[in-house]
Amino acid sequence: MTPRKPPTMADVARIAGVSPMTVSRAFKRDSSVSEATRSAILRTAEDLGYVFDSTASNLRSQKTDFVAVTIPSINNANFADTVGGLADGLKDRGLQILLGYTNYDILEEERLIEQLLRRRPEAIVVTGGRHTPRARRMLENSGIPVIETWDLPDKPIGHVVGFSxxxxxxxxxxxxxxxxxxxxxxxxxxxxxxxxxxxxxxxxxxxxxxxxxxxxxxxxxxxxxxxxxxxxxxxxxxxxxxxxxxxxxxxxxxxxxxxxxxxxxxxxxxxxxxxxxxxxxxxxxxxxxxxxxxxxPFPRDIGARAATLILEALEGRLSGPTISQITPELLIRDSSK
Amino acid sequence: MTPRKPPTMADVARIAGVSPMTVSRAFKRDSSVSEATRSAILRTAEDLGYVFDSTASNLRSQKTDFVAVTIPSINNANFADTVGGLADGLKDRGLQILLGYTNYDILEEERLIEQLLRRRPEAIVVTGGRHTPRARRMLENSGIPVIETWDLPDKPIGHVVGFSxxxxxxxxxxxxxxxxxxxxxxxxxxxxxxxxxxxxxxxxxxxxxxxxxxxxxxxxxxxxxxxxxxxxxxxxxxxxxxxxxxxxxxxxxxxxxxxxxxxxxxxxxxxxxxxxxxxxxxxxxxxxxxxxxxxxPFPRDIGARAATLILEALEGRLSGPTISQITPELLIRDSSK
DNA sequence: TGGGCCTTTGGTATCGTTACCTTTGGTCAC
DNA sequence: GTGACCAAAGGTAACGATACCAAAGGCCCA
The missing domain is CATH 3.40.50.2300 (Response regulator)
Structure with missing residues (x-):
């Protein structure tokens, strides 16, 4: 059994009897392909076991549909809620979360931010407002929307969703x-x-x-x-x-x-x-x-608001850095009556 | 102020007075570049604010250093532990986790698996052994190591780390x-x-x-x-x-x-x-x-073993599908004395 | 002194998709 | 009948790194 090379768009195009460009369009949402052509192409692709290759698309279009996120710990219900709110807010636009955790260590955060930026995310959300100087510089120079959360930094890098x-x-x-x-x-x-x-x-x-x-x-x-x-x-x-x-x-x-x-x-x-x-x-x-x-502190809202900010920023609807302040709610229950 | 295009390896190479190939090697670990050349290149890169572009590297080398993982919920300490064990086991080899959650829905899992496979991960870890037929087919045809966890499937797709x-x-x-x-x-x-x-x-x-x-x-x-x-x-x-x-x-x-x-x-x-x-x-x-x-059920071990399996599989040290069975520990405590 | 060998560096083509531009054929108004 | 216009499709080059092959220079030993 020869381990055949996986099919590419060119293969799909040849078998479907169209050009690669048309196959490419068939896999996009709002592009101009007739419905008949599109469904024929998609059927051919499915038959061939073709899987769209994001890595090539990412490079050519200079878009990855990634949003990078750093949280201190993956095992924390509060941060998980923030990520959940973020993911839900971004899902409709096809943005996927690229998650990394810092283990509450800003040196680890610096390494992680560098790793994440190499993947060319569309935006980056970090937890907290304190970073190493190099991490700060990388974020400032990244050219993408930066959102600090769970804090009100003295000197914000970009946008903020947080509280004191x-x-x-x-x-x-x-x-x-x-x-x-x-x-x-x-x-x-x-x-x-x-x-x-x-x-x-x-x-x-x-x-x-x-x-x-x-x-x-x-x-x-x-x-x-x-x-x-x-x-x-x-x-x-x-x-x-x-x-x-x-x-x-x-x-x-x-x-x-x-x-x-x-x-x-x-x-x-x-x-x-x-x-x-x-x-x-x-x-x-x-x-x-x-x-x-x-x-x-409404962790889910923090994520949801960060998602909104990202979408607005990517659509150019944001004039300048935005501070979105959360008002935490004091809940007095039986342990302190 | 013109939003300059971010520098590429070619820019770093020109300024450092070497060829792009040498810059590329300087950013790899074990490649043959003299220590003097490497440090000069890295300094130049840092000065320029150059950030390595994984998207191009991914396409050319056909390697992403991603391991895809699906879990039912991001907000669950057990699955978080599994992901933690996995991430730790993969970190040394520079493998990064690409995480998605299914919300306990195998239809959502199918969509997620397709999304993840498009990113061309080196391996994929899924939670559970029940999938839609299409999801199963995509995993079987993916050409990468597949690991099912937290379960002992009747008909495993690839490797398994789980328990009954x-x-x-x-x-x-x-x-x-x-x-x-x-x-x-x-x-x-x-x-x-x-x-x-x-x-x-x-x-x-x-x-x-x-x-x-x-x-x-x-x-x-x-x-x-x-x-x-x-x-x-x-x-x-x-x-x-x-x-x-x-x-x-x-x-x-x-x-x-x-x-x-x-x-x-x-x-x-x-x-x-x-x-x-x-x-x-x-x-x-x-x-x-x-x-x-x-x-x-030793959730962290499940992740750690999955990481080991992935590394072995990627190095070709695995002859066939492996079932790694976990023996859960019965803990009798005060609520049932 | 010269040939073998190793380390370090360079040149070129290419990964698979899509941006950009062009072409084709059809519809419509005058 | 003709030009304007639009939808649908194709051709070509390029994104930025690296695989692969080649070459230069240094070292050692016969």
Whole structure:
């Protein structure tokens, strides 16, 4: 058996009795081919087992129909929702997502951005607003729409769809203080890799200090992203080291759930003995007992809006850099009543 | 300001005073260019802001360094782990993952597979062993390694890394029966879209019938994938309709956690009043109170093994189709003691 | 000193599609 | 009858890299 070379458009054209150009048009949407010719060509192609070769099309037309996306972790419901919203918004225009993850590391992000730009995407969406200088330069010079998400960068590269992580945490602090709780702790990662997590911690400290409160109850739970288990361990330490703590804000719902489960394991009543809040409005927070107070940053909307921006930018309907600000929603539930 | 055309290898070559071929070699790893020449070329390229153009390279070399992957949902920790294991195993060889999701729909899978094959990946990894006839044909004729995962298909297309979903559930049934629990229910989706979920339900029915037990306690919780909330609703219905049920097996840990939370909300003791088991060994099952009995199918290993198979296949070290069988681990925890 | 061999570099054609321009044949109004 | 116009199809060159082959120069040993 000879491993025959796969058929090309020229083969389809020859057998269908038309020119390669006509075959090419038959595979496009709105091109001028008579319906009879088109269906005959498509049938021939199917019979031959012809598969359209995007690599050639990409090179000649200088279009790839890729949108590059970087997220910190592939295993995170929030970012998955953003990618989902993005993918749905782009699907109709035939744009496909080229996804890479940075593992919360801006050096890895730099490598990834270079890899992705080599594939000549039509646009690129990155998570966060902090990048290495070289990554920044590559994005600026890429000549394609750049969208930073999940953050409000001081100096945006292009467009932005995000919110203030610090500001969102401040609102949660205000909520607790409004209930008369002043001995508040923060559970987060112990490194600055997760820049959004770092911003949330900074927001906590700033908010506490602005109210004249002690902002030193900071529990570092490990290398970001903080897992449920690490949230539980952090809560164990908190209960041991500063047992008079009245409320705790966690860097995500996952660590908050871990903290909650540790309380249950030790017979500490939530919220009677201690209030707990998370971040991200993961499904678990609305299902567990008691339900978790949290902040919903509308991850899916972030993706959907980024998709809209991309489509507008590609159609030239965008005059300049756009900042699309999300207003996170404070969700007060049973864990902090 | 004129939007200059981005520089090409020819531009870099001219400025660096070498031929385009030498520039091309400088960007490859193991090619024969003197170290001095290479670094001079790379510096020139960086100065010019040159970005390597994969689209041209792909066409000429007939290699894309893509591995296509289809998963049912981007927002699922199990599949995310598989993709993570796969990506890590492929990273060293410079292979990049081209990911698409099917939304648990084999018609959508067919469209997706066609899209992905047009990009000329080096290999393709699909989730599950059931496909439309056309999808099957496209995979068979693709001429690249095909790997089906998370399943043991009757008629594999190429290689397989998977396990018997039905067999895994049977072991959980045996566990319950061994404890003297015979009135066992199953909570799953109400459609056949999720073929692995369907297999698990079928495995439950077969196992119960083989033991002469009533296999009719089937709670359909909605369109797959079943969420935590739907798991909770299903448990509510179960407690109302067949309150003498002694144990319940859920199609995933997520629905199992929902079921558990519903019990807590109603004061039903787990496992004293009812035992609960899940599937997938999601982190939540090891953190919640009580911890959840479950089945660990080693999702990350599935991806890692698929990566190994791909590398072996691409190097021609694989003689024929390989079935790599995973043995899921039964984890008995507090929810079924 | 010369031939063999290796390292490093260069020239040319080409991957498979599509942008751009041209051609063909038909319809329609005057 | 003729020119304007349009739909449908074809011809040619090009996108930017690299496979393949060739050649230049250096080194070693007989």
């Amino acid at each position: 992580n610090a500001g969102a945490v401040r609102r949660m602090v205000d909520h607790f203080v409004g209930q008369g709780l002043t001995r508040i702790a923060f559970i987060g990662g112990d490194a600055d890799r997760d820049t959004r997590g770092t911003d949330r911690r900074a927001g906590f400290i700033a908010a506490m200090q602005a109210l004249g409160l002690d902002a030193s109850r900071l529990i570092a739970a490990g290398v970001p992203p903080i897992s449920m288990r690490e949230g539980a361990e952090a809560m164990a330490r908190l209960l041991r080291d500063v047992p008079d703590t009245q409320a705790v804000i966690c860097v995500s719902d996952l660590s908050a759930f871990g903290a909650l489960s540790e309380c249950q394991r030790r017979g500490v009543a939530v919220p009677a003995d201690i209030s707990i809040a998370g971040f991200g409005d993961y499904e678990i927070g609305s299902v567990c007992v008691p339900t978790l107070s949290t902040i919903n | 979903n039905a067999g895994a559930v049977r072991r959980m049934v045996d566990h319950f029966v061994g404890q003297g629990l015979t009135r066992i229910a199953f909570i799953g989706g109400d459609a056949d879209r999720d073929t692995r979920g369907t297999d698990r339900r079928a495995g439950f029915i077969a196992a119960m019938q083989a033991l002469g037990l009533d296999a009719s306690r089937l709670i359909a919780a909605g369109v797959p994938p079943i969420s935590m909330r739907e798991g909770a609703e299903a448990m509510a219905r179960l407690l109302r309709d067949v309150p003498d049920t002694q144990a319940v097996i859920c199609v995933s840990d997520l629905s199992a956690f929902g079921a558990l939370s519903e019990c807590q909300r109603r004061g039903v003791a787990v496992p004293a009043d009812i035992s609960i088991a899940g599937f997938g060994d999601y982190e939540i099952g090891s953190v919640c109170v009580p911890t959840l009995s479950t089945i660990n």
